[in-house]
Amino acid sequence: MTRDEAALIEPISREEMQRQVLDWTAINSGTANLVGLATLAGRLADAFAALPGTISLEEPAQVESITADGELAPVPHGRHFVLCVRPDATRRVLLTGHMDTVYPADHPFQASTWLDADRLNGPGAADMKGGLALMLAGLAAFEASNPRLGYDVLINSDEETGSASSARLIGELAPGKLAALTYEPALPGGGMARARPGSGNFAAVVTGRAAHAGRNPEAGRNAVVAAGDLALRLHRARHAALSINPARIDGGGPNNIVPARAVLRFNLRPRDPDEALEARVLIDRFVAEVAAEHDVTIAVHGGFGRPPKPIYPGAERLFDLVSRAATDLGETLAWHDTGGVCDGNNIAAHGVPVLDTMGARGDFIHSPQEYVDMASLVPRARLTALVLHRLDRGGLA
Known part of the structure; x- marks a missing residue:
């Protein structure tokens, strides 16, 4: 790692990310809880306003679903957060996450509890409010390097139910991007996802x-x-x-x-x-x-x-860049094909290399035992900043 790269990541610290995770997990943002999603979207807009660019809350596309009686009925969704930075840049990347969780407004799992000094048990703590916090910290550090690389950030409100109301936005933002990073939590044990089924x-x-x-x-x-x-x-x-x-x-x-x-x-x-x-x-x-x-x-x-997400040569180059960055930060990444799906599938369908497990370490997602390892926030935020810096300076060559 160069001296400039070391200086880039050195200011990243845990305190602000931890505060954000505690704040955001206290807001129920189940996919159908439109009031909670609107509240969280406002908090995210306030936090991401520290970055340059333009923030907007985009209306969801209309979605219908089959009721238990076999009839089509509309399904309301929350608005989607979009940040656009340096839209005229020659090279641009996409970063994505989601604000919704699987826990509805009446679910008994509503509050966060410390399991020990590092592990926070909380609704959406790993999936993915911890990921949103470290994404922001990594971007803030990256911005201190006077970058030329442009990017869009999409944080949708319906990933947990398949992104039906945000698929159009993904389709508008993904094409033409140099690469994409999605902040789903790391696989159990800290591994990174490669191929995914559809x-x-x-x-x-x-x-x-x-x-x-x-x-x-x-x-x-x-x-x-x-x-x-x-x-x-x-x-x-x-x-x-x-x-x-x-x-x-x-x-x-x-x-x-x-x-x-x-x-x-x-x-x-x-x-x-x-x-x-x-x-x-x-x-x-x-x-x-x-x-x-x-x-x-x-x-x-x-x-x-x-759509299914097979691995193409562009994705392999992105994986290699991230692996080298992790090694320089003192971490060896393990890579696994996985049976889960996420917005990375939809991004890859547009021919964009995507790594979709850039988020926090944790475990037991989608259950009341879900926890995030707060000790993983700083290393993963530093990985984001270093990866973006190297994409800015050298691309995926």
């Missing part, structure tokens, strides 16, 4: 025919049975390159009525783009077979909101 969420609305279950059941067409048949066919079709999870069936009613409506929700995770295409063909085939055999109609809603 993810598709679907709802199959099955419409049969009601009838009296005792007097003339043969006149009915049982939508719950048809939905169950479709679930079993999907479950049996899973294999190493395609995870399929039938997750829920809504439908039915009184015991004396043949149910006329059911909704099957399922998730598919293909490992590569070809598998995603084959998965869609598989869905269409099973739907046609079940509809014919049970004499029902089936309408499938949804799609692959997260």
Whole structure:
């Protein structure tokens, strides 16, 4: 590491990041809690105002979802935070994170508790309010180096539910970027993610025919049975390159009525783009077979909101740059393919090299045992600053 690089990262300290994490985890920002999201967005705007550039809160795109009754209904979302710095720069990067958590406003997990001197148990502490704090600290240190590199920061309000209302923003901000850094927490043990599968969420609305279950059941067409048949066919079709999870069936009613409506929700995770295409063909085939055999109609809603994220040469160059920076900071990174998905999938689909586990260390995310290792904030913020500095000075050559 050069003398200038050492001077760049030296001012980064834990105190302000720790204060921000404690402040932000005290705000419930479950994806559906629009009041909490608005409050947190305001706090983020205040904090990121320390950086140059223009801050805006972008309106979410309209999103509809299938209800338990099989009807389409609008789903409200919070606004998305965007910071634009040096928009006319020749080379620009994208940094992304999310302000939402998986804990709704009425969830019992609402407060943070210290487990020891470094580990903070709190809602969204690792995923990803700790990541947002260290992103900001890294950017602030980077700005002290008089950089030429431009960047956009996107902090969306719906990543935990698939980024449906922010996908358009990702599609506008990602193309043409030199690289992207996403602040999902590190993998358990501190590892970095490489390849990820895609993810598709679907709802199959099955419409049969009601009838009296005792007097003339043969006149009915049982939508719950048809939905169950479709679930079993999907479950049996899973294999190493395609995870399929039938997750829920809504439908039915009184015991004396043949149910006329059911909704099957399922998730598919293909490992590569070809598998995603084959998965869609598989869905269409099973739907046609079940509809014919049970004499029902089936309408499938949804799609692959997260494309598969294979590793291309540009991503390998970014990984190498980050690995060298981590080594210079005294840390050896472990790299793993993972089964999870995130906004890194959507960014990579635009041909942009992305590293999507630049956030804090921690564990047990999406559970009341979630914690962030506060001791990881300074090293990861320094990694951000050093990576951006080297992208500024040398690119990905």
